[in-house]
Amino acid sequence: MGITYNDDSILARFFGQSANYTDIPNELFSRYNVKKGLRNENGTGVRIGLTRVSDVVGYAEGEDKQVIPIPGDLLYRGYSINDLFAHRQGNAGFEETCFLLLFGFLPTKQQFRDFRNSLADRYMLPENFLVNEILRTPSKDMMNCLQVLTLALYNYDEDPDNINFYETIRKGINLIAKFPTMACHSYQAKLYEMYRESLIIHYPKKEYSIAENILYMLRPDGQFTQREANVLDGILMLHADHGGGNNSTFTDIVIGSSGTDLYSAISGALGSLKGPKHGGANISVAHMMQEVIAEIGITDDKDEVRRVVNALLDKERYDHSGLIYGYGHAVYTISDPRAELIRKLCYDLAVEQDCLESFNFYKLFEDTVHEVTLERKGKALPTNVDFYSGFAYKLLGIPEELFTPLFAIARVSGWVAHNVENLMYDGRIMRPASKYVGDILDFVEMDKRR
Numbered sequence: 052m053g054i055t056y057n058d059d060s061i062l063a064r065f066f067g068q069s070a071n072y073t074d075i076p077n078e079l080f081s082r083y084n085v086k087k088g089l090r091n092e093n094g095t096g097v098r099i100g101l102t103r104v105s106d107v108v109g110y111a112e113g114e115d116k117q118v119i120p121i122p123g124d125l126l127y128r129g130y131s132i133n134d135l136f137a138h139r140q141g142n143a144g145f146e147e148t149c150f151l152l153l154f155g156f157l158p159t160k161q162q163f164r165d166f167r168n169s170l171a172d173r174y175m176l177p178e179n180f181l182v183n184e185i186l187r188t189p190s191k192d193m194m195n196c197l198q199v200l201t202l203a204l205y206n207y208d209e210d211p212d213n214i215n216f217y218e219t220i221r222k223g224i225n226l227i228a229k230f231p232t233m234a235c236h237s238y239q240a241k242l243y244e245m246y247r248e249s250l251i252i253h254y255p256k257k258e259y260s261i262a263e264n265i266l267y268m269l270r271p272d273g274q275f276t277q278r279e280a281n282v283l284d285g286i287l288m289l290h291a292d293h294g295g296g297n298n299s300t301f302t303d304i305v306i307g308s309s310g311t312d313l314y315s316a317i318s319g320a321l322g323s324l325k326g327p328k329h330g331g332a333n334i335s336v337a338h339m340m341q342e343v344i345a346e347i348g349i350t351d352d353k354d355e356v357r358r359v360v361n362a363l364l365d366k367e368r369y370d371h372s373g374l375i376y377g378y379g380h381a382v383y384t385i386s387d388p389r390a391e392l393i394r395k396l397c398y399d400l401a402v403e404q405d406c407l408e409s410f411n412f413y414k415l416f417e418d419t420v421h422e423v424t425l426e427r428k429g430k431a432l433p434t435n436v437d438f439y440s441g442f443a444y445k446l447l448g449i450p451e452e453l454f455t456p457l458f459a460i461a462r463v464s465g466w467v468a469h470n471v472e473n474l475m476y477d478g479r480i481m482r483p484a485s486k487y488v489g490d491i492l493d494f495v496e497m498d499k500r501r
Contacts, residue, residue, distance in 0.1 A: 075488060079488050083486045083488070085485075085486060091116070093116060093117070093118050094118065094381070095110070095112075095116075095118060095382075096296050096381065096382070098296075099295070099296060099301065100295055100304070100473070100477070101476075102294070102295040102469065102472060103128065103129075103155070103472065104127075104128065104152060104292060104294075104295065104465065104468045104469055104472055105125070105126055105127050105128065105152070105292040105293065105294050105295075105465065106125075106126040106294055107123075107125060107126075107293055107294040107296075107382045107383070108121070108123060108124040108125070108126065108382075109121070109123045109380065109382035109383035109384050109385075110382070110384045118384065120384035120385045121384065121385060122385050122386050122388075123380075123382075123383040123384070123385060123386045123387050123388050123433070124388050125289075125293065125388050125389060127148060127151055127152060127291070127292060128151050128152065128155050128156070130151070130157075131388075132288070132289065132388055132389070132392070133388060133392070135147075135148065135151075135288065136285065136288065136289075136392055139284070139285070139288065140163070141260070141281075142260045142262050142263055142277065142280040142281050142284045143167060143260040143261075143262075143284065144284050144285065144287075144288050145260070145261055145262060145284050145287035145288050145291065145461065146163070146166065146167050146170060146260060146261060147163060148287075148288045148291045148464065149166075149170075149227055149291065149464040150162070150163065150166050152291060152292055152464050152465055152467075152468040153220060153223065153224070153464065153467065153468050153471075167260075169224060170224060170227065170228045170261070171228070171257040171258075172228075172257070173224065173225050173228035173229060174228050174229070174231075174232055174255035174256075174257065174264065175232070175254065175255065176229060176232055176233065176236070177204075177207040180203070180207065181236055181252070184199075184200055184203045185200070185233070185236050185237050185240050186240050186243075186250075189237070189240040189241050189243070189244040189245065190237065190241065191241070191245065192325075192452075193234065193237060193238060193241070193452050193453060193455070193456045194321060194322075194324070194325035194330075194455055194456060194459065195325070196233075196237045196241075197230070197233060197234060197237070197321050197456055197459055198318045198321045198322060200233045200237065201226070201233075201314050201317050201318045201321065202314055202315070202318050204225075204226070204229070204314055205312060205314040205315075208222065208314075211312050211314065212312050214307075214310065214311075214312065214313065214474060216471060216474070216475060219313055219467070219470065219471050219474065220467070220471060222313045222314075222467075223313065223463075223464075223467030223468075223470075223471070226313075226314075226317060226463050226467065227261075227463055227464050227467070228261075230459065230460045230463055231255070231261055231264055231265050231268070231460050232255050232264075232268065234265075234453060234456045234457075234459075234460060235253075235265060235268035235269050236252060236268070238269070238450065238452060238453055239251055239252055239268075241452070249271075251271050253267055253268045253273050254268075255267070255268060260280070260284065261284075261287065261460075262280045262281075262283040262284035262287060263275065263280045265283060265457075265460070266279060266280060266283060266447070269448075269449065269453075270448070276403065278399065278400060278403045279400065279403075279447055281396075282396045282397075282399070282400050282443060282446075282447065283447060285392065285393070285396050286393060286396070286440060286443060286457070286461070287457075287460065287461040288461075289389040289392060289393060289436060289461075290389075290436070290440075290457075290458050290461035290462055291461050291462065291464050291465050292462065292464065292465025292468065292469075293462075293465070294382075295469050297329070298323045298324075298326070298328075298329050299320040299321075299323040299324040299329060299330065299462065299466070300320065300462075300465060300466060300469050301323075302319050302320050302322070302323040303316050303317065303319065303320035303466040303469060303470055304316075304469055304470065304473045304481065305319075305481045306319040306320075307470040307473060307474065308473060308474075308477070308479065308480045308481040309480050310480070313467070313470060316466070316470055317463060317466055317467075317470075320462075320466050321459055324455065324458060324459055324462065325455060330455045330458040330459065330462075331454075331455050332376060332377075332437045333437040333440045333441045333444075333454045333455070333458070334441070334451060334454050334455065335370075335376040335437075336376045336377040336437050336438055336440075336441045337441035337444075337445070337451060337454070338369070339363070339369045339370075339375070339376050339377075340413075340416075340441070340442075342368065342369050343359055343363075343368075343369075343416070344412075346359060346368075347359055349408055349409055349412045350412065351411065351412070351415060353415060353419060356415055356416055356419045357419055357422075357423060360375065360416070360419050360420055360423045361423060363375050364423070364424075364427065375420055375424075375432070376437065376438075377434060377435060377437045377438025377439075378420055378424070378432040378433065378434055378435065378438065379432040379433065379435065380433060380435045383433050383435065384433065385433055386433050386434075387433055387434060387435045387436055389435075389436035390433070390434040390435055390436050390438060390439060393436060393439040393440060393443060394414075394434075394439050396439075396443060397410055397413070397439050397442055397443050397446065398410055400443065400446045400447070401446065404446060406446070409442075410442075413438075413439065413442055417434050417438065420432065420434075421434075440454070441454060444457070
């Protein structure tokens with residue numbers, strides 16, 4: 052009988068020893084002028100490139116690079132999200148946004164029809180993909196599943212490594228069209244395999260927009276209202292892109308700069324978006340609000356709401372981090388335009404579904420957070436898009452497992468646009484530098500090591 056090793060004990064001991072060799076004091080970051088987390092000392096992001104795809108406007112720079120708070124705006128190819136939102140085409144505003152991000156200009160009616168037809172022709176998954184790639188290998192995590200399926204599409208592409216402009220756009224449009232189908236079918240496979248629920252597969256309809264198809268494919272009866280589709284379409288528009296500096300887009304650009312295939316770059320971006328500090332933040336909001344409601348109920352008692360907000364800030368509630376999820380942003384200082392627009396979408400849907408009481412509670416919580424953070428921090432934390440997106444998904448009956456995948460469904464259009472832009476106007480592999488601050492050591496023979 053062989054010797055059994057306690058791996059956990061051994062690895063824990065190794066880890067304890069390694070602390071002596073891996074610690075990097077904060078003082079060294081200042082000494083060598085290294086931007087920790089790619090952030091400047093004033094909290095702004097270090098510029099890592101130039102882009103004409105989109106811009107996140109959250110502050111102005113005064114003298115000595117002082118940050119001056121201003122109302123936020125999000126620009127897609129120079130157009131304010133507020134203007135694009137106000138003039139969107141029925142339940143297909145997301146499709147027009149995709150066209151704008153990919154090609155740089157707003158389409159004519161005929162161009163828009165042609166583009167929508169190109170997307171619709173690509174809704175369906177390749178032959179045998181549903182059975183071989185989804186039903187036979189269901190995943191317990193939908194974001195990991197999307198990564199695997201994105202890489203699997205590589206094998207169904209006749210020229211997968213071709214990264215010229217036309218081919219990358221063609222592959223990108225294919226991904227935009229297929230992401231909703233992959234996500235919805237994968238969720239149904241998970242329900243069937245892991246929860247023993249009935250397997251219900253609705254194939255996408257060409258006549259439906261992407262938002263309409265998502266609701267159709269997710270719901271057993273395939274039914275939805277125009278208001279519901281309009282709300283989901285708006286949410287997809289708001290998540291389509293957010294500048295070149297956010298974590299997942301930066302990941303996409305870094306990977307793409309190596310000259311690898313688009314599928315690998317998008318898969319990497321998906322891995323980034325999964326993180327709770329990025330695309331997964333909306334789930335943290337949902338869990339936090341569930342705990343708040345469990346404690347005080349859906350109430351209009353502002354004193355009770357103030358009490359729980361203070362408790363969250365004092366690290367006495369939820370995850371004891373002192374954070375209130377859905378508030379604050381790395382760029383927006385006064386307001387997040389996406390939060391302003393999604394709040395209105397939630398109100399309209401709450402009216403249709405006769406659940407204004409829940410909406411009013413969220414609005415009371417939001418107002419209270421602004422008041423309390425202004426009192427305690429001298430600055431009201433702005434509401435960000437994550438606070439209301441989870442509420443909107445709840446109203447739409449979308450399961451929590453699909454909160455972040457819906458983010459990905461929207462964001463793939465921005466990822467493709469930035470990938471193409473970087474290949475066209477830079478072309479070099481991204482290779483930033485780091486400073487070695489460890490010791491220079493003499494090699495020690497193994498029998499002499501202590």
